[in-house]
Amino acid sequence: MTLDRLVCANCSNPVAEGRCPTCRASRQRLQEQQGLFGSLSPTALIALLAALVACALIARHAFA
Incomplete structure (x- = not known):
């Protein structure tokens, strides 16, 4: 919270x-x-997750 x-x-x-x-x-x-991500807002956590998914998709496409 x-x-x-x-x-x-x-x-x-x-x-x-x-x-x-x-x-x-x-x-x-x-x-x-608060833990590691406790000070981040929910919006920032969603943006971080979206960036992580985007990086994973780019890496998957680049090495396929």
């Missing part, structure tokens, strides 16, 4: 802004838990 979609239950602001101590603690905890 990305930080831009989370809303703090304490202050009703986006967690990404970190306006209250609860937001800042949640933001830090989520950043520590």
